[in-house]
Amino acid sequence: MKTSNLRRLILQNLGRNKKNFIFSGIGIVAGISSFVFFVALGSGIKRVVATEIFPLDANRIQVVPAAAQFDAWIGGRTIDDEALSRLAALPGVAAVYPRMKLAVPATMALIGSEFPVEDLTKLAELPGMTPSMVEAVRKLQIWMEIMADGIDPRLVKGDAAFGVFADPPAGRPIPVLLSKRLVEIYNSSFAKTRSLPPISELLIPYVPSLPLTLNDSYIDRGIAGPKLSERIKIVGTSHQALLGGVTMPLDTVRRLNRFFGGEAAGRTYDMAVLEISSSDKLSAVQPAVRRLGFDIDTSQKRMAESVAFAVTLVTLGFTLLSLAMVAVAAVNIAHTFFMIIYERKREIGLMRALGASRRDIRSLILGEAGLVGATGGVLGIILGVGLCVLLNVLAGRLLPDFPFKPRQFFGYPAWLFAGGVVLAVVFCLAGAFSPARRAAKMDPSGTLSGR
Amino acid sequence: MIRLTNVSRQYGRGEEATHALRSVSLDIPDGAFVKVVGTSGSGKTTLLNIIGGLDTEYSGTAEVAGRDLRDMADRELSRFRNLTVGFVFQHFHLLDHLDARQNVALAGFFSDGDVRQADERAEEVLVRVGLRDKLHQLPGRLSGGQKQRVAIARALFSRPRLVLADEPTGNLDTRTGGQVIGLFQSLSREDGLTVVAVTHEDQLFRQADLSVRLEDGRIVEAGRR
Numbered sequence: 001m002k003t004s005n006l007r008r009l010i011l012q013n014l015g016r017n018k019k020n021f022i023f024s025g026i027g028i029v030a031g032i033s034s035f036v037f038f039v040a041l042g043s044g045i046k047r048v049v050a051t052e053i054f055p056l057d058a059n060r061i062q063v064v065p066a067a068a069q070f071d072a073w074i075g076g077r078t079i080d081d082e083a084l085s086r087l088a089a090l091p092g093v094a095a096v097y098p099r100m101k102l103a104v105p106a107t108m109a110l111i112g113s114e115f116p117v118e119d120l121t122k123l124a125e126l127p128g129m130t131p132s133m134v135e136a137v138r139k140l141q142i143w144m145e146i147m148a149d150g151i152d153p154r155l156v157k158g159d160a161a162f163g164v165f166a167d168p169p170a171g172r173p174i175p176v177l178l179s180k181r182l183v184e185i186y187n188s189s190f191a192k193t194r195s196l197p198p199i200s201e202l203l204i205p206y207v208p209s210l211p212l213t214l215n216d217s218y219i220d221r222g223i224a225g226p227k228l229s230e231r232i233k234i235v236g237t238s239h240q241a242l243l244g245g246v247t248m249p250l251d252t253v254r255r256l257n258r259f260f261g262g263e264a265a266g267r268t269y270d271m272a273v274l275e276i277s278s279s280d281k282l283s284a285v286q287p288a289v290r291r292l293g294f295d296i297d298t299s300q301k302r303m304a305e306s307v308a309f310a311v312t313l314v315t316l317g318f319t320l321l322s323l324a325m326v327a328v329a330a331v332n333i334a335h336t337f338f339m340i341i342y343e344r345k346r347e348i349g350l351m352r353a354l355g356a357s358r359r360d361i362r363s364l365i366l367g368e369a370g371l372v373g374a375t376g377g378v379l380g381i382i383l384g385v386g387l388c389v390l391l392n393v394l395a396g397r398l399l400p401d402f403p404f405k406p407r408q409f410f411g412y413p414a415w416l417f418a419g420g421v422v423l424a425v426v427f428c429l430a431g432a433f434s435p436a437r438r439a440a441k442m443d444p445s446g447t448l449s450g451r
Numbered sequence: 452m453i454r455l456t457n458v459s460r461q462y463g464r465g466e467e468a469t470h471a472l473r474s475v476s477l478d479i480p481d482g483a484f485v486k487v488v489g490t491s492g493s494g495k496t497t498l499l500n501i502i503g504g505l506d507t508e509y510s511g512t513a514e515v516a517g518r519d520l521r522d523m524a525d526r527e528l529s530r531f532r533n534l535t536v537g538f539v540f541q542h543f544h545l546l547d548h549l550d551a552r553q554n555v556a557l558a559g560f561f562s563d564g565d566v567r568q569a570d571e572r573a574e575e576v577l578v579r580v581g582l583r584d585k586l587h588q589l590p591g592r593l594s595g596g597q598k599q600r601v602a603i604a605r606a607l608f609s610r611p612r613l614v615l616a617d618e619p620t621g622n623l624d625t626r627t628g629g630q631v632i633g634l635f636q637s638l639s640r641e642d643g644l645t646v647v648a649v650t651h652e653d654q655l656f657r658q659a660d661l662s663v664r665l666e667d668g669r670i671v672e673a674g675r676r
Binding site for chain 1: 532544560563605
């Protein structure tokens with residue numbers, strides 16, 4: 001039978017059995033819409049984990065000094081300038097960015113009443129700023145232990161949107177970057193409960209420089225040596241910045257470490273971030289790094305993978321549930337088709353008498369099932385996406401703010417739409433397979449004579 | 452030429468078996484108008500189904516136009532039914548949701564032609580059987596005689612060489628039955644079609660070229676007019 005003729009017959013038959021097919025198709029629509037919903041939800045959450053909570057660059061690895069003592073003899077235990085040169089020379093390594101921790105403790109006292117009046121006035125004029133927020137800033141009294149590290153400015157290129165991220169001249173405040181994750185946690189929980197203004201791109205330029213006392217601790221009162229008073233200025237936020245502290249330019253930390261610990265304290269780094277020229281070189285670079293006597297810090301990656309795995313597991317559970325719904329719908333499709341071919345057996349016999357082959361009959365039944373599946377799949381996708389959009393709007397309006405609350409709870413991978421339709425068609429074809437075989441095997445002489 | 456040689460057909464097995472045909476041998480020349488008569492259960496319909504390639508579960512040999520039907524694969528046999536044979540049934544077997552033209556054009560779905568050609572051909576054969584004004588009537592609004600004419604038009608759609616009619620007058624009154632038989636006669640005489648009509652109304656088919664009587668699955672009488 002010609003494809004165009006088959007198509008016409010399929011449409012003709014579907015039109016006649018609309019009620020049956022609509023009833024059977026409801027299950028497919030429900031199953032596919034829930035499949036789309038759960039996959040989109042899982043995808044959305046995984047996107048938040050990968051881009052907001054644990055942002056990972058596949059082309060970067062973090063090299064740390066080896067933990068085992070016996071590595072010392074091959075010279076790989078500490079990361080110094082020579083080690084950086086050796087790492088940079090490895091095939092596949094495009095760049096090396098060292099990081100250094102501030103070697104002394106530091107404290108910060110945020111006393112709102114000490115903020116310059118003109119800064120508070122500017123703050124009050126910002127859009128979205130309420131009088132209660134300005135009042136909360138004015139009454140602010142926080143004493144904090146501060147951790148800090150230094151980072152190669154090339155690694156955070158573009159993140160310092162509100163100042164120059166480089167070791168400042170004497171008397172100028174030290175530019176610092178805040179962790180985007182830290183800012184998110186501060187904004188959605190700490191600031192909210194204390195009526196403080198959220199840290200945003202709008203606010204950062206107006207945050208005054210803040211006092212920082214180096215070689216000082218509220219916890220350890222026995223620290224020896226002189227204290228050093230500096231001021232810091234927030235110049236931006238970065239995924240590369242230290243989660244529980246502030247990140248300064250590498251040269252600043254090197255200078256400060258030398259000041260407190262002598263020349264040697266400014267020579268060793270705590271970590272080197274290696275940029276790999278392409279991800280396919282990664283598998284070759286990692287063992288080469290280990291051969292040089294260094295370790296690769298995978299804690300961040302492992303955490304991200306654990307969270308992603310947990311999300312995948314939960315999503316998979318719900319996805320399987322939705323697939324079970326589609327499978328039940330396929331059983332319903334099978335019942336419908338068994339009923340239909342029973343009702344149409346004389347018609348099938350007649351078609352055989354008029355020249356339809358067994359294959360034509362099989363194609364006709366499977367074609368009808370395929371079209372029911374495709375239609376159900378498309379409707380299921382529309383319903384599923386509609387549900388996602390609706391819930392996204394409701395979640396945005398009704399759910400209270402929480403850390404990393406996404407604007408988009410749902411993600412729609414490109415394969416999802418094609419996959420939804422294919423899944424619906426496959427299940428419908430599977431459901432109709434047995435009825436189609438039975439219809440094709442019907443004895444035309446028997447059906448025409450009513451046997 | 453249709454040639455049946457020692458054709459037997461049984462339904463079921465063992466003691467439960469029913470013998471519909473027992474060693475039937477028969478030659479039907481091209482262009483003949485043949486009537487097959489017999490009581491109910493004598494094997495008439497089975498004989499027709501075997502000649503038309505609808506039933507292949509028989510023993511013996513059935514040849515149509517020099518081809519052994521059992522040598523044909525399903526696809527080839529389907530093509531044979533589509534192009535060579537036209538069936539007419541006692542209960543018409545018209546599809547209620549299709550109008551007269553669509554019912555006739557149904558065979559066109561299984562051939563290589565396109566839809567427009569099929570519609571044109573359907574109209575042509577409906578005019579030929581005298582239903583020019585009933586092209587778009589649904590079967591539910593046609594009389595018994597008109598339905599059978601639509602069924603005959605459907606049988607003629609593919610310009611077959613052989614028309615097999617199973618009790619074509621069984622559901623018609625005597626006058627309408629006579630008109631249908633007249634139509635078959637003219638198809639045989641004017642168009643050279645081989646017509647094999649199964650009937651239990653012997654008197655209606657007096658003009659047949661060949662008469663075959665079946666009893667209990669056997670040919671008990673075969674003779675020319």
